[in-house]
Amino acid sequence: MNSNWSLWRGQVLAILRLEIKKNFLAKRGLWIYLLAAAPAVLMWTHALMNLRDHRVCDLGHDNLIFATIFQFFYLRLAVFFGCVGVFLNLFRGEMLEKSLHYYLLTPVRRVVLLVGKYLAGVITTSIIFCTGTALTLAAILVHVPRNAAEQYLFAGGGLGHVLTYIATAALACIGYGGVFLVMGFLFRNPVVPVVLVLLWEAANPFLPTLLKRLSVIFYLHSLIPISVPAQGDFAFLAILGTPTPAYLAVLSLLLIALAGLWLGARQVRKLEINYGTE
Amino acid sequence: MNGHEITFENVSRFYGDVLGVNRVNLAIPPGITSLVGPNGSGKTTLMNLMTGLLRPTQGRIDILGVQPHDPERLFRFVGYCTQYDSFPRGMTGYQFVYSYLRLHGKPHAEADEMTWRAINRVKLADAAARKIAGYSKGMRQRIKLAQAICHDPTVLVLDEPLNGLDPLVRAETIALFRSLAETGKHVIISSHILHEVDAISDQVILLSSGYVVAEGQIHGVRTEVEDHPMQILIRCSRPGALASRIFELDTVVEARVHNDGKGLLVRTREPDRFYLMLNRLVVDGVDLESVAPADDDVNSVYEYLIGPDGGSI
Numbered sequence: 001m002n003s004n005w006s007l008w009r010g011q012v013l014a015i016l017r018l019e020i021k022k023n024f025l026a027k028r029g030l031w032i033y034l035l036a037a038a039p040a041v042l043m044w045t046h047a048l049m050n051l052r053d054h055r056v057c058d059l060g061h062d063n064l065i066f067a068t069i070f071q072f073f074y075l076r077l078a079v080f081f082g083c084v085g086v087f088l089n090l091f092r093g094e095m096l097e098k099s100l101h102y103y104l105l106t107p108v109r110r111v112v113l114l115v116g117k118y119l120a121g122v123i124t125t126s127i128i129f130c131t132g133t134a135l136t137l138a139a140i141l142v143h144v145p146r147n148a149a150e151q152y153l154f155a156g157g158g159l160g161h162v163l164t165y166i167a168t169a170a171l172a173c174i175g176y177g178g179v180f181l182v183m184g185f186l187f188r189n190p191v192v193p194v195v196l197v198l199l200w201e202a203a204n205p206f207l208p209t210l211l212k213r214l215s216v217i218f219y220l221h222s223l224i225p226i227s228v229p230a231q232g233d234f235a236f237l238a239i240l241g242t243p244t245p246a247y248l249a250v251l252s253l254l255l256i257a258l259a260g261l262w263l264g265a266r267q268v269r270k271l272e273i274n275y276g277t278e
Numbered sequence: 279m280n281g282h283e284i285t286f287e288n289v290s291r292f293y294g295d296v297l298g299v300n301r302v303n304l305a306i307p308p309g310i311t312s313l314v315g316p317n318g319s320g321k322t323t324l325m326n327l328m329t330g331l332l333r334p335t336q337g338r339i340d341i342l343g344v345q346p347h348d349p350e351r352l353f354r355f356v357g358y359c360t361q362y363d364s365f366p367r368g369m370t371g372y373q374f375v376y377s378y379l380r381l382h383g384k385p386h387a388e389a390d391e392m393t394w395r396a397i398n399r400v401k402l403a404d405a406a407a408r409k410i411a412g413y414s415k416g417m418r419q420r421i422k423l424a425q426a427i428c429h430d431p432t433v434l435v436l437d438e439p440l441n442g443l444d445p446l447v448r449a450e451t452i453a454l455f456r457s458l459a460e461t462g463k464h465v466i467i468s469s470h471i472l473h474e475v476d477a478i479s480d481q482v483i484l485l486s487s488g489y490v491v492a493e494g495q496i497h498g499v500r501t502e503v504e505d506h507p508m509q510i511l512i513r514c515s516r517p518g519a520l521a522s523r524i525f526e527l528d529t530v531v532e533a534r535v536h537n538d539g540k541g542l543l544v545r546t547r548e549p550d551r552f553y554l555m556l557n558r559l560v561v562d563g564v565d566l567e568s569v570a571p572a573d574d575d576v577n578s579v580y581e582y583l584i585g586p587d588g589g590s591i
Contacts, residue, residue, distance in 0.1 A: 107353040
């Protein structure tokens with residue numbers, strides 16, 4: 001059994017080497033970098049302009065702006081679509097490129113292949129979106145006085161906030177990764193299901209408490225340090241629920257990912273190479 | 279069923295309503311076995327079933343005692359050179375083979391050594407560091423072959439492996455297949471190039487419209503084609519004189535002087551008996567140069583069973 005684990009570990013590492021390189025260097029994935037970098041570019045532009053004009057920044061205000069961007073753009077759109085781009089293509093993309101048989105002709109269990117590819121997707125998206133989060137937060141801190149930044153980071157709980165935002169971005173990749181991994185197997189044309197998931201996630205604030213829990217964004221919201229309430233004409237429709245404790249939210253996101261892997265494992269075992277029908 | 283053969287037991291595969299292969303029963307021994315048939319006859323389907331890329335709709339396949347849906351065991355001793363001409367993005371020839379061996383669980387040094395051995399065997403060392411995307415058709419074919427043989431498989435499945443190879447490489451590749459078969463391996467080849475199949479195969483499997491129409495050694499298959507008596511070409515002087523004697527035999531269906539006037543084309547239902555009696559028939563003044571079957575080859579068998587246009591029988 002030990003030798004089996006050692007073999008599977010070696011095979012997963014070999015898959016990671018191939019997949020991570022492929023995911024990072026894919027030209028078709030350029031838009032994912034743009035999505036991830038958009039808030040950082042915005043905040044750095046703002047920071048550099050403030051530095052140039054010697055304007056003093058309000059850390060609390062910038063933190064709120066970041067929280068809004070993170071909650072309404074980064075998690076709901078950037079990470080969501082980034083995961084769509086990476087995880088939907090883990091198998092489907094190679095099917096379309098007619099290169100999936102390369103893996104299926106190796107002495108690698110289909111489930112090991114699934115785990116390897118999923119982990120490669122999680123690592124890729126986490127690196128991209130956690131870096132994006134960190135760079136955006138760095139932009140906020142770079143244009144406040146140094147002692148204010150240090151005070152915020154080390155005495156005001158700021159460091160905890162920074163780490164929580166980064167961890168939340170990674171958990172978003174893990175959760176959405178599980179969802180889109182399965183969708184890549186189940187749907188030949190996943191556009192409509194992706195739009196439905198997007199709408200479901202967007203409607204989360206307005207759903208009854210029980211239904212709220214059937215989403216990824218609900219658990220992510222429970223983790224973020226500064227929660228921005230729903231705004232706009234329909235904000236009064238929002239149903240306020242008690243946030244889930246952090247440990248339960250993390251556990252739930254991991255369970256969503258595990259459920260995705262379990263369903264994916266059922267599909268990958270049945271997978272056939274029939275490029276003509278793709 | 280045993281652990282030395284590749285067996286198909288009543289295997290069928292349908293793509294929806296479309297037939298891939300139907301009720302295939304085969305036992306493939308070691309040596310070079312060629313799958314011959316027109317496009318759409320089921321050659322690739324049979325190979326994909328053998329390697330688990332497809333699953334049979336019904337029936338059972340056994341590859342030296344292992345089921346094709348157990349890749350972890352199967353690909354330890356099976357190598358498959360597919361007809362798919364697409365590769366993982368951005369890979370060099372070296373990486374293509376090396377990564378495959380790493381997926382086998384080989385450590386770096388061993389994978390590196392095995393990679394170079396396979397690449398040298400297909401004579402692609404000079405291009406190994408180049409991206410496959412820049413390879414010619416023949417080079418892509420060779421790197422696929424290197425990948426298929428790099429782990430020294432016992433069963434080698436090759437889908438149209440000679441496609442795109444120039445004559446020299448083609449000859450070298452055929453020699454490679456022969457050397458592998460001589461070591462007791464199963465080498466299963468699909469090909470449209472019939473004269474090459476004829477030259478290299480120990481046995482053939484003829485497919486048409488998803489059915490196996492004949493299998494076995496070429497001579498045996500040819501003998502079973504009763505609708506077409508065997509043709510024998512006798513090179514000799516005075517073919518006319520020989521023809522008049524040959525007509526005395528009841529086994530001879532037809533005898534006619536060859537178009538070039540330097541031989542006789544005989545059609546007989548009992549070639550073995552005809553060979554025995556031929557010496558008695560040779561008349562004085564007729565010099566016999568050679569006696570050889572004229573249609574005891576895959577080409578003829580293919581034409582008789584499947585039709586000259588590659589249609590169904």
